[in-house]
Each structure stands twice: as structure tokens, then as C-alpha cells.
Amino acid sequence: MEPEGWVSATELADYAYCPRSHYYALHPPPGGPAPAAQRAARAGVRYHARELGRERRRAEGGRGAWAALGIGLVALFGGSAWLFLR
Amino acid sequence: MALPPLTSRDVAALVLLLGGVAVALAARALWARRRDRAGGTLIAIDAGAAVTLRSARYRLTGRPDALRRRSDGAVVPVERKRRSAPAAGPPLAHRVQVWAYCLLVEETYGVAPPFGRLRYGDGTEYSVPWDAAARAELLRWRAAIARPYDGRATPAPAKCARCRWAPGCDARA
Numbered sequence: 519m520e521p522e523g524w525v526s527a528t529e530l531a532d533y534a535y536c537p538r539s540h541y542y543a544l545h546p547p548p549g550g551p552a553p554a555a556q557r558a559a560r561a562g563v564r565y566h567a568r569e570l571g572r573e574r575r576r577a578e579g580g581r582g583a584w585a586a587l588g589i590g591l592v593a594l595f596g597g598s599a600w601l602f603l604r
Numbered sequence: 605m606a607l608p609p610l611t612s613r614d615v616a617a618l619v620l621l622l623g624g625v626a627v628a629l630a631a632r633a634l635w636a637r638r639r640d641r642a643g644g645t646l647i648a649i650d651a652g653a654a655v656t657l658r659s660a661r662y663r664l665t666g667r668p669d670a671l672r673r674r675s676d677g678a679v680v681p682v683e684r685k686r687r688s689a690p691a692a693g694p695p696l697a698h699r700v701q702v703w704a705y706c707l708l709v710e711e712t713y714g715v716a717p718p719f720g721r722l723r724y725g726d727g728t729e730y731s732v733p734w735d736a737a738a739r740a741e742l743l744r745w746r747a748a749i750a751r752p753y754d755g756r757a758t759p760a761p762a763k764c765a766r767c768r769w770a771p772g773c774d775a776r777a
Contacts, residue, residue, distance in 0.1 A: 525749055527666030527704035530742075533749045535697035538757035538775050539767055540749070547772035555768030565686040565725070570649050570669060576637045577646040583637065587630035593623025600616035 643721060644672030644680060657708035662746060668705040672721075679713050681705035682721040689728035698722055699732050703742040706734035 533540040551559075640646070648655040648671040656667045668681035683702050694702075702720035710716040719731040732738075757775035764776040 523750070524663040524665060525746070527664070527668075527701050527708070530664075530704050530745055530749060531697045531701035534700040534745055535695075536758045536763060536767065537748075537753065538755075538759075538773060539769055541753045542769040542773065547769065549772045551768035552771045555766075555770075559768070562686045566650065566669065566684060569684055572636075573640060573646070573670065574649050576633070576640055577649070579637075583630045583633040586626050587634065590623045590626030590628075590630055593619050594627055595623075597616050597618075597620030597623055601613060601620060 643682065644674040647671050647673050647679065657705070657712050659708055659711040661711065662707065662743075664704060664708060664746065666701075666705050666708050668708075668720075671709070678715060678717050679709050680717045680719065680721060681709055682723060684723045684725075686725045688726035689724035689730070694722050694730050694732060699738075700742060700745055702732040703734060703738050706732075707739070707742060710734075 529540060529543075532543055648668075650667055650669045655671065656665060658665045669684045670682040672680050672682060674680060681702065683698070683705065685698065699722075702722055706717050706720045717734055719733050722730045722732055724730075757773075759773075759775050764770050764773070767773065767776070770776050
């Protein structure tokens with residue numbers, strides 16, 4: 519919750535989407551948000567956690583991808599030679 | 605029921621298949637890393653090292669999904685969306701969010717980013733320019749949200765179909 523008079527970038531986006539949507543976020547109507555929207559919001563949280571985690575691991579620069587590429591190429595050429603050249 | 609014994613051809617085909625899968629996955633990971641690096645060096649991400657940006661001048665806060673520093677020193681905010689990219693380009697709400705992050709980056713780091721990035725779930729990326737027109741529009745939205753709510757709504761079928769408040773909203777399209 520932001521201090522009085524402050525807004526977040528997400529709130530501004532919600533307001534630009536529709537001022538009524540922003541109003542309902544502050545004063546929920548009876549029945550609350552649509553169940554499908556709540557499921558979508560939870561899926562969005564999971565998506566962000568997964569994708570941002572991947573992006574962080576990529577930035578940390580592990581050598582796993584290069585190792586997998588090397589092993590894969592060896593298996594690919596080795597398997598081809600075994601299968602077609604025997 | 606006993607399975608037939610594997611022949612050497614079966615094993616070779618299996619090795620070939622696994623090799624192909626490993627190469628495909630590795631190539632995908634390396635391509636994603638290359639794309640990330642083209643956007644600059646990661647300096648903050650909302651997964652362990654999140655940063656909340658604040659501007660007392662505009663009474664604005666925000667936590668971009670990622671901040672990347674480009675080779676020219678500019679810090680660029682990146683916002684991710686789970687949905688696939690809209691055919692007509694980023695909608696206003698997404699642009700307003702990215703503009704808000706651009707303003708916060710400018711206030712925090714003292715240098716205006718040339719643009720913010722929007723990355724959609726299907727891999728499509730957009731640069732959202734941060735220029736005088738964008739700043740003026742963002743500040744119009746900032747002023748509008750500060751005013752008392754007067755019942756305004758901007759219903760449209762596509763928006764209302766996605767809106768979480770649609771079931772109880774008397775303004776829905």
C-alpha cells in the first residue's frame with residue numbers, strides 16, 4: 519500500500535486501462551473480481567517468477583547451455599555415424 | 605509380456621534423438637542469453653534483487669521486472685507480460701506503465717532512458733519511446749488519477765472481456 523497521494527506504475531496502468539477498473543480495485547463491488555481473472559492473476563504471478571528466474575540464471579552465465587550443446591553435438595554426430603556408416 | 609531386445613540400430617537412433625533434443629534446448633537457451641545481452645547488462649530483476657523506484661517529485665513508485673544497463677550507460681526498464689503481443693501493438697495501459705518506469709529511472713539515475721522495453725509471452729518485444737510526448741501524456745494520466753473519481757469509464761468489448769471487474773461492472777460494454 520502506497521502512502522496517501524502516491525501511486526504506483528501498476529495503478530497508473532490500471533487507471534489508463536479504465537478509470538472504473540482502478541476505482542473498483544480500491545472499492546471492490548459486491549462479488550469481487552471474476553474467478554477467471556483471479557486465476558489469470560495467479561498464473562501471471564507464476565509466469566513472472568518462472569521467467570524472471572530464468573532471466574536471472576541466464577545473466578549469471580552458467581556454462582550448462584554450452585555443455586549441453588557440446589554433448590548434444592557429440593551424440594548427434596556419433597549417433598548418425600553409428601546409424602548410417604555401419 | 606517381454607519387450608523385444610534393443611538392436612544397435614535402436615540404440616543409435618535413441619542417441620541421435622537425445623542429441624537432437626539436447627542441441628535444440630541448448631540452442632534455445634543460448635539464443636535467449638544472446639537476446640538478453642543485446643538489451644544490456646542486467647542490474648536488477650524482480651526475482652531476488654528487485655528494486656523499488658520512487659519519485660517524491662511525482663509521488664510515484666514502481667518496481668520494473670528488470671533494469672538493464674546499455675553500453676552507452678543508459679538504464680532501460682523492462683516489463684514482461686504473460687499474454688501474447690496484441691496485433692495492434694502495445695495497448696495504452698502497457699505503454700503508460702513503461703513510461704512510468706522510464707520516469708522513475710530518470711529520477712533515480714539522473715539520465716533519461718531512450719525507451720522502455722515490453723516483452724510479451726510469445727517472445728515479441730517492443731521498444732516504447734520515452735520522449736517529450738510520452739512524458740506529457742504520462743503526466744496527464746498522473747494528474748487525472750489524482751482527481752476525485754467522477755464515475756468515468758472507458759468500456760470496450762475487448763477490454764471488458766479481459767477485465768477482472770466485468771461481472772459486477774455497470775459500465776461494461
